[in-house]
Amino acid sequence: MTDHPGVPLPKPVFDPDLLSRCISCGFCLPACPTYAETGDEASSPRGRINLMRALQNGDLAPDDPTLKEQSSQCLGCRACEPVCPAGVEYGQLLEQWRDHQWRGRRMPVLARALMLAAGRRVPFRLLGRLRGTPRTTVVETSALASGGASLMLGCFERVLFPRVGRAALALVPGLTVPASQSCCGALHAHNGDTATGERLAHRMGEDLPGTIVTTSGGCAAHLASVLGRARVRELSDHLATGSAYRPLGELRVDGRRARVALQDSCHLRNGLGVRTAPRDLLAEIAHYVELPSAGTCCGAAGTYSLLRPRESRRILTTKIDEVEAAGVDFVAAVNPGCLRQLRTGLRRRRSQVKAVHLAELLLMAGESRFPVA
Amino acid sequence: MHATARAALRSVVGPGHFRETDGELVPYSRDATPLFQARPDAVVFPADTAEVGAVLDIATRYAVPVIPRGAGSNLCAATVASRGGIVLVLTRLNRILEIAPAELLARVQPGVTSATLAEAASRDGLLWAPDPGSRTVATVGGTIATNAGGLRGLKYGVTRDYVLGLEAVLPTGEVIRTGGRLHKDVAGYDLTRLLTGSEGTLAVITEATLALRPAPTTTGTGIAYFSDLAAAGRAVTAIIAAGILPATLEFLDRSCIRAVEDFARLGLRTDAGALLLFGDDGESDAVAHALERMSDVCTAHHALDVTTAAEVAQAEALLAARRCALPALSRLGELTILEDATVPRPRIAEMVDRIDAIGARHGVTIATFGHAGDGNLHPTCVVKSQDDTDTVTRAERAFAEIFAAAIDLGGTITGEHGVGAAKLPYLSTQLGADQIDLLRRLKTAFDPAGILNPGKLGS
Ligand SMILES: Cc1cc2nc3c(=O)[nH]c(=O)nc-3n(C[C@H](O)[C@H](O)[C@H](O)COP(=O)(O)OP(=O)(O)OC[C@H]3O[C@@H](n4cnc5c(N)ncnc54)[C@H](O)[C@@H]3O)c2cc1C
Numbered sequence: 001m002t003d004h005p006g007v008p009l010p011k012p013v014f015d016p017d018l019l020s021r022c023i024s025c026g027f028c029l030p031a032c033p034t035y036a037e038t039g040d041e042a043s044s045p046r047g048r049i050n051l052m053r054a055l056q057n058g059d060l061a062p063d064d065p066t067l068k069e070q071s072s073q074c075l076g077c078r079a080c081e082p083v084c085p086a087g088v089e090y091g092q093l094l095e096q097w098r099d100h101q102w103r104g105r106r107m108p109v110l111a112r113a114l115m116l117a118a119g120r121r122v123p124f125r126l127l128g129r130l131r132g133t134p135r136t137t138v139v140e141t142s143a144l145a146s147g148g149a150s151l152m153l154g155c156f157e158r159v160l161f162p163r164v165g166r167a168a169l170a171l172v173p174g175l176t177v178p179a180s181q182s183c184c185g186a187l188h189a190h191n192g193d194t195a196t197g198e199r200l201a202h203r204m205g206e207d208l209p210g211t212i213v214t215t216s217g218g219c220a221a222h223l224a225s226v227l228g229r230a231r232v233r234e235l236s237d238h239l240a241t242g243s244a245y246r247p248l249g250e251l252r253v254d255g256r257r258a259r260v261a262l263q264d265s266c267h268l269r270n271g272l273g274v275r276t277a278p279r280d281l282l283a284e285i286a287h288y289v290e291l292p293s294a295g296t297c298c299g300a301a302g303t304y305s306l307l308r309p310r311e312s313r314r315i316l317t318t319k320i321d322e323v324e325a326a327g328v329d330f331v332a333a334v335n336p337g338c339l340r341q342l343r344t345g346l347r348r349r350r351s352q353v354k355a356v357h358l359a360e361l362l363l364m365a366g367e368s369r370f371p372v373a
Numbered sequence: 374m375h376a377t378a379r380a381a382l383r384s385v386v387g388p389g390h391f392r393e394t395d396g397e398l399v400p401y402s403r404d405a406t407p408l409f410q411a412r413p414d415a416v417v418f419p420a421d422t423a424e425v426g427a428v429l430d431i432a433t434r435y436a437v438p439v440i441p442r443g444a445g446s447n448l449c450a451a452t453v454a455s456r457g458g459i460v461l462v463l464t465r466l467n468r469i470l471e472i473a474p475a476e477l478l479a480r481v482q483p484g485v486t487s488a489t490l491a492e493a494a495s496r497d498g499l500l501w502a503p504d505p506g507s508r509t510v511a512t513v514g515g516t517i518a519t520n521a522g523g524l525r526g527l528k529y530g531v532t533r534d535y536v537l538g539l540e541a542v543l544p545t546g547e548v549i550r551t552g553g554r555l556h557k558d559v560a561g562y563d564l565t566r567l568l569t570g571s572e573g574t575l576a577v578i579t580e581a582t583l584a585l586r587p588a589p590t591t592t593g594t595g596i597a598y599f600s601d602l603a604a605a606g607r608a609v610t611a612i613i614a615a616g617i618l619p620a621t622l623e624f625l626d627r628s629c630i631r632a633v634e635d636f637a638r639l640g641l642r643t644d645a646g647a648l649l650l651f652g653d654d655g656e657s658d659a660v661a662h663a664l665e666r667m668s669d670v671c672t673a674h675h676a677l678d679v680t681t682a683a684e685v686a687q688a689e690a691l692l693a694a695r696r697c698a699l700p701a702l703s704r705l706g707e708l709t710i711l712e713d714a715t716v717p718r719p720r721i722a723e724m725v726d727r728i729d730a731i732g733a734r735h736g737v738t739i740a741t742f743g744h745a746g747d748g749n750l751h752p753t754c755v756v757k758s759q760d761d762t763d764t765v766t767r768a769e770r771a772f773a774e775i776f777a778a779a780i781d782l783g784g785t786i787t788g789e790h791g792v793g794a795a796k797l798p799y800l801s802t803q804l805g806a807d808q809i810d811l812l813r814r815l816k817t818a819f820d821p822a823g824i825l826n827p828g829k830l831g832s
């Protein structure tokens with residue numbers, strides 16, 4: 001046995017209160033996708049927390065390869081949070097870990113490039129405009145005071161899936177869409193830049209009046225962690241509980257009620273505890289089918305699919321197997337990352353199943369028309 | 374550890390199943406026991422019995438300790454590498470080899486979790502009875518090696534009542550098979566029972582043949598609230614004295630109720646001083662009758678409120694919430710120290726009173742929950758700050774007195790969590806010098822080189 005004197009780091013990486021919460025009971029092990037994959041404690045929540053402690057206490061050298069590997073192998077899906085009886089806020093710990101681990105040059109190049117792009121306003125807005133993003137409105141200060149709700153467009157979503165924002169607006173016509181909005185900072189917070197993550201979230205809070213409604217579960221959870229739960233609503237949550245909206249119509253395929261599954265957004269489910277809202281909405285317009293792993297990460301996990309493509313693809317393969325076996329017509333997403341990931345997987349498989357954002361499905365049912373894509 | 378030993382280990386299990394760098398070893402430096410931690414020299418994940426044998430062979434040759442490990446959920450520092458060495462993780466041996474309904478048995482590898490086995494058995498209409506709170510993670514190997522109890526102990530007993538036979542690798546390399554598929558077999562010393570609860574100090578279990586029961590058709594659960602834990606304890610004694618032997622009698626005191634409610638949000642009454650969870654299973658008439666009788670006894674013993682959960686889902690939720698008591702308590706502070714004192718059933722209320730008095734005398738708050746029907750209490754001290762050495766010392770003193778009180782009432786220092794490294798210093802008080810000596814001779818007979826989990830039971 002080697003002796004580890006343990007010289008604590010000059011500045012603590014982690015909030016000590018968060019770190020001491022974990023009692024190593026192991027209840028979180030069965031919930032963790034990366035532990036299921038490797039069977040190694042190091043890739044489990046409990047193991048990672050022990051690694052964090054070793055880093056904090058100086059029991060491990062800051063450049064230890066396992067620290068680096070595990071801070072990036074973790075999906076950040078937070079499936080370990082709702083199952084933890086001790087209430088360990090793993091998502092916060094991971095952000096603090098990556099902030100330390102990926103500081104400066106150690107940040108993955110791809111993550112850095114994405115964050116640079118997302119932090120800017122102009123290019124995205126132009127791109128979005130070309131592909132038909134919802135028209136932005138000029139917000140008057142009276143709207144701010146009236147406490148109405150506004151729609152956040154999402155930096156990547158408005159470019160990749162402009163229809164989602166339009167569908168949301170059609171469902172909730174009263175939403176204001178302020179022109180000046182950029183990235184909410186989730187991308188930064190999850191990739192080792194918590195300061196920018198917070199700053200951007202605050203900026204979003206200033207740009208968007210009233211309740212911020214978003215079609216992205218991941219953005220909702222990040223904004224809520226900075227601005228407070230009361231300011232932020234993910235769309236399905238808003239539709240089901242925060243507005244007068246009632247689902248209309250029915251989704252039909254081949255003359256029958258369509259079969260629809262859902263892929264949860266990890267941060268929406270595990271961070272904000274929103275589980276029933278999207279299911280209830282879908283059940284109103286179609287035959288809802290629960291996938292066995294609906295609540296488990298699809299492998300998109302923010303930048304994970306770009307940074308760790310092999311692992312991401314492995315997780316996705318299992319997911320697509322399940323979607324295929326479920327015999328559904330659609331799989332609904334409530335987060336743009338999941339939508340992109342599912343589409344990639346289904347396309348690769350030449351599947352008949354279509355991945356569509358919940359907002360679009362609701363709109364299709366209401367208008368009783370079907371997607372072409 | 375010698376470089377050639379490392380190379381030999383690596384070639385036995387394959388490089389993908391061998392760990393040796395600092396960072397790789399950190400997650401295997403502790404289990405669920407607070408305050409105990411030591412870094413091993415290597416971690417190996419063998420695939421089968423042969424690889425386990427080969428690892429033990431290398432360890433003997435190089436005189437390196439071997440620490441068998443399942444899920445590492447034990448609460449007595451039984452898997453901490455206090456003298457370094459090789460942590461032998463058995464989770465890759467995770468197959469259910471056979472479920473034989475006609476013989477009411479299962480044959481499994483040690484890395485299967487208790488919950489997985491229970492689920493598989495239930496598909497055949499059978500029950501895997503041992504039910505530790507940690508069932509979703511705890512492996513069958515670890516459950517046998519700690520002779521774990523659980524939430525059904527009163528009616529169903531503990532793990533040792535279900536182990537029919539074992540395959541185990543001795544530290545000297547031989548593979549033995551004890552017992553077997555027979556429900557009766559008296560050929561030889563009962564080595565199956567000796568290995569059950571041996572905490573990885575005598576042999577490595579690589580396969581187990583386990584008794585199953587027909588699954589009960591109905592399960593019912595009720596809750597009674599009391600003004601304090603001793604009152605709940607008196608009701609428990611009265612229930613058993615009335616000749617009722619239910620599956621479950623679990624209790625929680627006020628702090629535990631609050632912590633659990635904070636997590637599970639089931640609408641438990643947080644103003645009550647104690648909660649008693651009672652439950653039974655079997656034919657529906659019998660269950661209903663048992664629940665009614667228990668409700669009556671509770672009412673007669675001044676329960677503030679008694680309800681029974683009609684729905685299975687709610688009964689399951691209540692049990693699940695009870696299983697979370699320990700980790701939920703850790704919400705209250707940085708350090709959670711837990712004990713496992715067990716007394717004869719009629720003395721539960723008395724033990725509860727003594728724990729309260731001891732806590733008050735040392736100025737520490739002790740929250741208590743436990744398997745009341747088994748006389749098994751888990752007094753738990755939550756310390757706000759880890760650096761508060763004064764409180765930690767006072768808690769330690771209080772716990773020493775709690776041990777003494779348990780023994781004084783004809784009980785034990787550990788009902789189910791085991792000895793490991795954590796309780797070893799107190800073992801001789803309980804067993805006496807002659808028995809300790811015999812334990813050591815037994816240990817030497819199995820493990821002459823002393824490589825298997827040294828510093829624990831039998832050392
Ligand atoms: C929240 C919580 C609740 C708990 N509730 C209960 C409860 O209700 N009742 C109860 O009795 N316990 C309980 N425990 C304690 C513990 O979970 C059980 O003892 C469990 O059965 C241990 O299983 P494991 O796989 O984690 O074993 P580990 O912790 O990995 O190992 C335990 C011991 O078994 C040995 N071992 C493991 N596998 C083998 C093998 N294949 N061959 C030989 N030796 C082996 C180890 O060396 C060690 O000595 C609880 C623990 C927690 C954290």
Ligand code: SF4
Nearest residue numbers: 022023025026028084
């Ligand atoms: S994170 Fe929570 S569930 Fe996991 S080991 Fe720690 S306390 Fe237990």
Ligand code: SF4
Nearest residue numbers: 032074075077078080
């Ligand atoms: S965030 Fe997800 S991948 Fe990371 S430790 Fe928790 S459950 Fe595992």
